[in-house]
Amino acid sequence: MISDNLTPSRPDITALPVERVAHLLRVSPKAELHVHIEGTLEPELIFALAQRNGVSLPYADVEALRKAYAFTDLQSFLDLYYAGCDVLRTEQDFFDLAWAYFQRAARDHVVRVEPFFDPQSHTARGVGFEVFMPAFIQAAQRAQDELGLSVGWIVSVLRHLSEEDALQMLDAAQPWLDHLIGIGLDSSERGNPPEKFSRVFARAREMGLHAVAHAGEEGPPAYVLGALDVLKVERIDHGVRASEDPALMQRLAREQMPLTVCPLSNVRLCVVPDLAQHNLPQLLAAGLKVTVNSDDPAYFGGYVNDNLTELFAAQPALGAAQAYALLRNSLEASFAADGDKALWIAQLDAQWRQAV
Numbered sequence: 001m002i003s004d005n006l007t008p009s010r011p012d013i014t015a016l017p018v019e020r021v022a023h024l025l026r027v028s029p030k031a032e033l034h035v036h037i038e039g040t041l042e043p044e045l046i047f048a049l050a051q052r053n054g055v056s057l058p059y060a061d062v063e064a065l066r067k068a069y070a071f072t073d074l075q076s077f078l079d080l081y082y083a084g085c086d087v088l089r090t091e092q093d094f095f096d097l098a099w100a101y102f103q104r105a106a107r108d109h110v111v112r113v114e115p116f117f118d119p120q121s122h123t124a125r126g127v128g129f130e131v132f133m134p135a136f137i138q139a140a141q142r143a144q145d146e147l148g149l150s151v152g153w154i155v156s157v158l159r160h161l162s163e164e165d166a167l168q169m170l171d172a173a174q175p176w177l178d179h180l181i182g183i184g185l186d187s188s189e190r191g192n193p194p195e196k197f198s199r200v201f202a203r204a205r206e207m208g209l210h211a212v213a214h215a216g217e218e219g220p221p222a223y224v225l226g227a228l229d230v231l232k233v234e235r236i237d238h239g240v241r242a243s244e245d246p247a248l249m250q251r252l253a254r255e256q257m258p259l260t261v262c263p264l265s266n267v268r269l270c271v272v273p274d275l276a277q278h279n280l281p282q283l284l285a286a287g288l289k290v291t292v293n294s295d296d297p298a299y300f301g302g303y304v305n306d307n308l309t310e311l312f313a314a315q316p317a318l319g320a321a322q323a324y325a326l327l328r329n330s331l332e333a334s335f336a337a338d339g340d341k342a343l344w345i346a347q348l349d350a351q352w353r354q355a356v
């Protein structure tokens with residue numbers, strides 16, 4: 001049955017009941033385009049790696065650590081997130097981290113993931129690319145072979161550090177270029193506008209990397225504009241504050257610029273008061289190419305399927321059409337090969353056709 005006012009090939013999904021939509025959200029093929037691999041470091045693994053590496057932690061146990069995850073803003077989270085990274089010392093540690101996440105993502109029917117990693121949070125501790133890159137490459141290969149999960153790594157710049165530091169990081173990344181698909185920009189947004197990294201992104205784009213940047217999470221709509229016009233990004237990470245600027249909203253819709261929105265992250269970091277008040281439905285209704293992602297699932301209480309199903313449970317305005325759009329957008333907005341994307345979209349459509 002094919003009748004939808006958007007695209008003729010889409011399954012007719014208008015009559016699907018809520019429980020069926022929730023099920024489809026969970027079992028459909030999807031891409032995760034905004035996840036920090038260091039943000040998948042679960043408290044249990046922090047304790048296991050601390051013990052393995054002889055690192056002492058200022059928490060009695062896993063429960064005490066989890067209790068500390070009560071954030072008031074982005075910076076209060078980042079302080080704990082960077083502290084958590086300190087247990088990552090050896091190639092085996094980074095492999096265990098990435099492989100654990102890939103297995104978890106596959107259970108959510110993620111077929112493509114483009115994880116960020118933060119080299120500067122490791123090189124500053126004396127842990128270099130030669131330690132974490134072989135681990136990331138091996139884990140990605142195993143994910144492809146054993147889970148059918150396609151992986152494209154995005155090297156991310158810490159925006160609270162200098163442009164010079166970022167340029168040095170890019171030099172160190174150069175030998176590993178074949179294993180990278182993109183450059184990103186994360187960490188403390190306020191006071192660190194995209195313009196600070198114009199030369200870094202220009203060089204990265206010359207190196208053949210796709211460009212993305214966190215913008216409009218805590219920062220103003222002007223930072224989204226800076227990411228578009230100065231860094232020339234192909235996706236905006238978060239971008240939820242774009243809704244404060246009608247002209248920017250129109251542009252994002254017109255250009256079909258993907259937004260990688262992370263609902264549970266936005267709640268945990270007090271960007272929005274709760275899931276029921278998240279502006280994702282408005283962004284979708286305005287025609288923006290929105291995707292749903294987990295950001296730092298070990299810290300924010302949920303992986304990608306949790307983000308999708310909890311948001312839908314909290315927002316009666318979200319139904320089958322929005323669910324299908326979010327899933328399809330995630331596949332379309334990925335940097336995977338066109339042939340792979342077409343295959344995943346065909347699988348998605350087959351699944352939804354079966355359901356109606």
Ligand code: HPA
Nearest residue numbers: 036186187188214295296
């Ligand atoms: N925002 C900025 N920097 C980050 C985030 C985030 O949500 N997660 C990890 N680093």
Ligand code: ZN
Nearest residue numbers: 036186214295
């Ligand atoms: Zn993020």
